[in-house]
């Protein structure tokens with residue numbers, strides 16, 4: 001199961017064969033206004049974003065629909081979040097143009113079930129920290145994803161790392177902020193867990209490295225809220241679907257839950273088997289969410305067609 005936002009290129013290449021669509025002869029990326037072969041663009045080694053993490057990305061998904069087409073799930077919401085990140089870094093970002101670039105890239109690659117990765121970044125002009133003189137760039141890559149089969153429930157471990165506090169780094173998809181997730185993921189794996197749960201200094205759950213957290217107790221569904229957590233689009237989707245209450249949840253309360261699941265664009269709805277070795281039982285509510293979410297993103301529930309952008 002992939003709880004992270006990043007879909008490794010190797011995995012994408014492997015799963016490309018599973019895609020029902022006919023891929024372009026050579027994979028294409030959208031780069032500063034043009035479709036180009038994926039391995040042709042070059043960035044200078046002095047690229048600012050490479051040194052300082054001064055970029056903003058998104059993780060978006062498209063799904064094959066029953067009519068033989070495809071649709072992007074909640075594209076405007078993803079691009080609006082990206083715009084906010086760009087605004088912070090002083091990167092110009094045109095939501096409509098980026099949306100067109102996403103659709104163009106999916107079409108060029110013949111991708112239907114796909115992970116979509118737009119990235120806006122600061123390039124060349126100075127090695128200093130004043131970003132005003134820097135060139136600005138945008139790319140969109142798409143990677144075929146395997147049709148999702150319910151993965152194994154993940155073993156979650158409480159991270160020894162704290163989440164970036166929102167007062168230092170706003171919870172947006174700023175590239176540099178993800179070093180915090182990389183550290184937590186590395187530590188979790190080294191300790192034999194699949195994924196890390198960030199907990200704050202007061203003992204409240206924050207989020208995972210690339211997913212938000214929900215719990216179910218006595219049939220009541222709660223979306224964990226925290227000021228340092230990304231305002232996840234999947235989380236908002238599930239809250240709207242279920243009327244789940246959104247509130248802070250202490251680690252101890254999470255451990256007492258009947259079910260815990262995490263959610264995100266890449267993770268979708270992913271059950272948690274255990275938290276720091278504490279095992280959860282059967283997870284019927286999580287399974288129900290998984291099924292409803294899968295139907296909605298594939299356009300099988302007309303009530304939510306407004307969340308889909310046709311490719």
Ligand code: PMP
Pocket residue numbers: 005059181207208209210211212229230231232233234235263264265266
């Ligand atoms: N938290 C973090 C840190 C993430 O990277 C992600 C993935 N974007 C999420 C939560 C879930 O957000 P979304 O549902 O918008 O993908």
